Amino acid sequence: MGELNIQDMPLPALFEQARKIHDFSESSVDQETVRKGCEILRVCEEMIGKLGLFSLNETKDDISTANLKYVLVPYYLAELTEKIAGGDRIEVLKASQAKLKEFISFCETMELVPEEEMETSKQGGASTALDRRAKKIARFKRQRAAESKLLELKERKERRGRSTKAAALSSPVETGEDDVSDDDGEEEREAWLTTISLALCKAFDLLEMLKKEEEILSAVREKQLQDGEKDFSQLILDERTEKAESWHRDAAARARYTKPAAPITCATFAQDVIEGRAKVSEAHEHKHQPLLFGPASLVGQNPTTERERIAAQVFQPHYRLPTMSIEEAGLTEMNMMNEWQERTVKFMEEANSSWHRDAPKSRPGEEDEEDDDAAQDKARAWDDWKDDNPRGAGNKKLTPCG
Numbered sequence: 001m002g003e004l005n006i007q008d009m010p011l012p013a014l015f016e017q018a019r020k021i022h023d024f025s026e027s028s029v030d031q032e033t034v035r036k037g038c039e040i041l042r043v044c045e046e047m048i049g050k051l052g053l054f055s056l057n058e059t060k061d062d063i064s065t066a067n068l069k070y071v072l073v074p075y076y077l078a079e080l081t082e083k084i085a086g087g088d089r090i091e092v093l094k095a096s097q098a099k100l101k102e103f104i105s106f107c108e109t110m111e112l113v114p115e116e117e118m119e120t121s122k123q124g125g126a127s128t129a130l131d132r133r134a135k136k137i138a139r140f141k142r143q144r145a146a147e148s149k150l151l152e153l154k155e156r157k158e159r160r161g162r163s164t165k166a167a168a169l170s171s172p173v174e175t176g177e178d179d180v181s182d183d184d185g186e187e188e189r190e191a192w193l194t195t196i197s198l199a200l201c202k203a204f205d206l207l208e209m210l211k212k213e214e215e216i217l218s219a220v221r222e223k224q225l226q227d228g229e230k231d232f233s234q235l236i237l238d239e240r241t242e243k244a245e246s247w248h249r250d251a252a253a254r255a256r257y258t259k260p261a262a263p264i265t266c267a268t269f270a271q272d273v274i275e276g277r278a279k280v281s282e283a284h285e286h287k288h289q290p291l292l293f294g295p296a297s298l299v300g301q302n303p304t305t306e307r308e309r310i311a312a313q314v315f316q317p318h319y320r321l322p323t324m325s326i327e328e329a330g331l332t333e334m335n336m337m338n339e340w341q342e343r344t345v346k347f348m349e350e351a352n353s354s355w356h357r358d359a360p361k362s363r364p365g366e367e368d369e370e371d372d373d374a375a376q377d378k379a380r381a382w383d384d385w386k387d388d389n390p391r392g393a394g395n396k397k398l399t400p401c402g
Contacts, residue, residue, distance in 0.1 A: 006040060010276030011047050014040055015070060022076045025083055034083050041077040048073065051270045059111045065189040066274075068196075071110070074103035075199045082210065088239075090221075093214045100207045104200070112196055114142065117204065139201050146198035153191045 006014065021037035048054070053067045063071075078099035084092050107113050116138055225236075272278040324332070 006043055008279060011044060011051070011070075011274050013276065014044050014047070015073070018044060018073075018076060022080060025080060031085055034080050037080045038077060038084070041073055041080065044070070044073050045077070047273070051273060053274075054106075054110075056109055060193070063110070065185060065192070068189065068192040071103075071106065071112075071196055072199055074099045074106070075203055078103065078203070079206070082206070090214060090217050093210050093217075097207060097210050097214075100203050100210070103203055104207070107196065107200055112193075113200060117200070136205075139204060143198060143201040146194050146201065149194045150191060150198070153187055153194070157187060 009017075018037050018040040021033055021040070025034060025037065048070055053070060054063065060068075078096045081092060081099060082096040104113065108118065116135065221236075269278060
């Protein structure tokens with residue numbers, strides 16, 4: 001499948017194709033298929049970023065069941081990247097480790113990582129051999145439990161499918177589609193959460209293995225350099241020179257990737273992109289269409305008489321209609337906040353300028369003297385008012401005997 005076809009495919013189809021390549025790669029897959037899977041997963045990452053499916057202030061309960069599977073994209077990309085042969089093996093290991101760390105960090109944000117793994121990651125590398133052994137045993141138990149849970153959910157789904165077919169054949173009118181769809185939705189969410197838990201166990205093990213392999217290869221390379229093999233060292237220098245030159249040549253092409261992609265500000269258009277009804281590359285400007293009420297013959301027309309004006313106002317809602325969409329309101333608030341930040345920066349620069357610091361200041365004694373005089377005048381005026389108006393003088397007429 002060419003690059004143009006990959007860009008035009010919807011996100012669910014891309015993810016399903018990448019997942020099949022990942023599952024097949026566990027047995028034996030050629031390098032071309034592996035590189036194709038990596039390319040598809042990178043396109044998936046780009047589409048997920050543009051669609052804004054995940055947020056850092058969300059947890060696993062806030063993610064919908066349909067979007068939960070896309071959490072596995074960095075993990076699949078890390079495993080396929082590790083299987084790439086040829087080139088510098090250390091660079092491949094570093095790229096795979098980066099994706100694994102990204103996947104684990106995102107799962108920590110979504111509260112998907114177990115507490116034992118969180119505690120060990122906070123401790124760092126200061127654990128003993130006994131602690132590492134206990135951690136591996138607990139991780140192996142979680143992995144076995146997740147695998148058995150997935151197998152159980154798969155068998156349960158197959159049994160429900162057979163029973164549904166039998167019920168449809170016996171009584172085609174009352175099939176209970178609502179109950180079946182609800183159960184399927186709950187089982188699908190549970191299956192994806194279990195799959196993510198299983199992927200976390202494998203990700204921690206794979207990360208440790210890749211770190212050890214990188215340390216071994218780095219030690220071998222350093223030993224070869226220390227032994228004085230000039231040919232090897234010259235090869236390394238040539239490789240670094242070639243990488244630097246290619247980096248400078250492609251700097252302009254890579255500049256567009258350093259900036260974040262423009263987000264999609266329309267929720268309906270984002271849903272259309274996910275479901276394949278639209279493409280990310282299509283330009284879209286969401287315009288709010290106001291709701292129309294009243295007779296169709298008079299709505300949108302200019303009433304000429306009082307009778308037509310009153311007739312056009314029938315069936316109006318009892319609440320005030322919105323003047324803009326949620327997306328437009330969000331963009332308006334964002335622009336207001338950007339303007340406020342610019343003004344704040346400008347005021348801070350003016351406050352820190354030399355003109356503000358060198359402005360003439362009044363002597364410290366003058367302000368104190370003015371405050372004391374004002375306080376004395378106020379106290380004297382209050383005393384004079386109390387002498388002229390004794391306590392209770394204005395309430396004599398309110399008393400019965402006054």
